[in-house]
Amino acid sequence: MSADSIRKIIDDTRDQPANIIVVLEDIQAKFGYLPEESLRVVAEETGQSLVDIYGVATFYKTFSLKPRGQHRVSVCLGTACHVRGGPSIEKAFQRALNCKTGETTDDKKFTLETVACLGACALGPIVVVDQHYFSKVTIDDVRRVVRKTLEGLDKVDITKDKSVFPVEIICSRCAHSLMDPTFLIDDYPSVRVTIYFERMHGWLRLSSVYGSYNIESEYEIPMDAVVNIFCPHCHTELKGNIPCPECHAPMVSMVVRGGGVVQICSRRGCKGHMLDVTGMN
Amino acid sequence: MITLKINGLPVTVDKGATLLEAIRFLGFHVPTLCHMEGLSPMGACRLCVVEIGNGNNNKLVSSCTYPAQEGLNVRTSSTRVMNARKMIIELLLATAPQSKTIQDIAAKYDVRRQRFRQRYESCILCGLCVRMCEEQMMAKAIGFRGRGDRRSIGTPFDSKSEKCRLCGGCLYVCPACELRCTYTEPDKAVCGGCANLSPPCLINYDDVMCYMDPCVACELPKE
Incomplete structure (x- = not known):
């Protein structure tokens, strides 16, 4: 964490005056929690007192002053889930994760929390892990939920899901293959390109599976940053001809071997993309 | 200027004055904990509760935060107010029985015991x-x-x-963080002795820590 990155977040929300919650939300989105130092910087920059900011940060349950685990497990203890055995599910998670409610496991993988109600009482007891809902959870299910989370909840089954398939990408100018068989993402060779953003040059590897948004990058690309993407062979910018239909950032265009053009949004976090398969057999 | 009635007596106060100011102007007693002149009203302790309105339209409000309104009919010690106030005193006693200030108020309102789970907080969050x-x-x-x-x-x-x-x-x-009057048994902290005025009991009891001089808990009739 650096004070400059906090200052940037505050500057970005300058048009929403005195909106401490927005600033804190952005900081939390970036770091996963609210570091003590960040609150001091916010107090300094916004001219509000640290007491008030600390009060807001401790008032809302969304905010956490302690680092949280990679996965957030929320066990519903609303009335309906409570009578259906929510507390015993909570205890089962405490045993399975070996941590108390409200705490993070030693390996920083899980944070165990309880929520009052998720509004889906008919499906209780409910457990939410990283926005994935598990309904009618039994004590026996608890270990399965933990195991599944460790395997990756967003993982798509390429062999079963028809809307997801691997493609082979080549540069639209020099027709060199961009596939990198030495670097696997989603168990398939990744697409290697060069990126340029904020005066940083580096490699970026995209999943070649159409429908997967997994990437690996030399530098951490901040959310919502727009990057320029180049072919690593001919160094041409892989520019698309239209703006992203979702966020209007420039699109990046690449050619699919066998015919067709795939365009992806250049903004980090935006899932705007299109596949034009004219001429593809 | 606003004219309102307090316990049937008319009183005229400036616009923006609170009910508590009007009540105290007339000299009626309303206990407060979280109110202090020179500080903004907060309405945290609820002790200053009074009843306003007529007929079926009655309601209890905290007088320290309620602005005086034209023609308002205020009762400072109706049965409803007294019951509510005694309940609040009991709750305060349950939170911080060691507070001299709260004990004095309890004694004044003849609250001798409280029915809630006893805590010994050093703060009543009056702000x-x-x-x-x-x-x-x-x-x-x-x-x-x-x-x-x-x-x-x-x-x-x-x-x-x-x-x-x-x-x-x-x-x-702070009304809560003073040392407590322990009477003779630390767990039964409400003695109410400070409300009496007769010779001190310090001679009889070693562990009486009350600042009130004299404290005459020992003179009270045993129940």
């Missing part, structure tokens, strides 16, 4: 110290933290505040 620090000392070193049953008053991160000048204003205004 006097927070407002003192912010409004009179211009420091803002302490504030409210958390919410619900985890609400507390203190400095951010529980660390020493660089804003604090150790003025002691927060201690000065």
Whole structure:
């Protein structure tokens, strides 16, 4: 964490005056929690007192002053889930994760929390892990939920899901293959390109599976940053001809071997993309 | 200027005055804990509860925060008010039985026992110290933290505040953190003896810590 990155977040929300919650939300989105130092910087920059900011940060349950685990497990203890055995599910998670409610496991993988109600009482007891809902959870299910989370909840089954398939990408100018068989993402060779953003040059590897948004990058690309993407062979910018239909950032265009053009949004976090398969057999 | 009736007596106050100011102007007694002149009203302790309205339209409001309105009919000690106030006193006693201030109020209202689970908090969250620090000392070193049953008053991160000048204003205004009058049995802290005025009992009991001189708990008839 650096004070400059906090200052940037505050500057970005300058048009929403005195909106401490927005600033804190952005900081939390970036770091996963609210570091003590960040609150001091916010107090300094916004001219509000640290007491008030600390009060807001401790008032809302969304905010956490302690680092949280990679996965957030929320066990519903609303009335309906409570009578259906929510507390015993909570205890089962405490045993399975070996941590108390409200705490993070030693390996920083899980944070165990309880929520009052998720509004889906008919499906209780409910457990939410990283926005994935598990309904009618039994004590026996608890270990399965933990195991599944460790395997990756967003993982798509390429062999079963028809809307997801691997493609082979080549540069639209020099027709060199961009596939990198030495670097696997989603168990398939990744697409290697060069990126340029904020005066940083580096490699970026995209999943070649159409429908997967997994990437690996030399530098951490901040959310919502727009990057320029180049072919690593001919160094041409892989520019698309239209703006992203979702966020209007420039699109990046690449050619699919066998015919067709795939365009992806250049903004980090935006899932705007299109596949034009004219001429593809 | 606004004219309203308090316990049937008409009184005229400036616009923007609170009910409590009007009530005290007439000299009626209304107990308060979280109210202090020079600090903004907060309505945290609810002790200053009064009844307003007519007929079926009655309601209880905290007089320290309620602005005086034209033609308002205020009762400061109706049965409903007294019942509500006694309940609030019991709750305060349950929270901080060791507070001399709360004990005095309880004794005044003849509250001799409370029916709730006994806690021994050193804070009733009245916010006097927070407002003192912010409004009179211009420091803002302490504030409210958390919410619900985890609400507390203190400095951010529980660390020493660089804003604090150790003025002691927060201690000065605190109604709860005084040492408690233990009577003779520490667990039954409400003695009410301070409301009486007869020779001190210090001779008889070693562990009486009440600042009131004289404290005559021993003279009270045993129930």
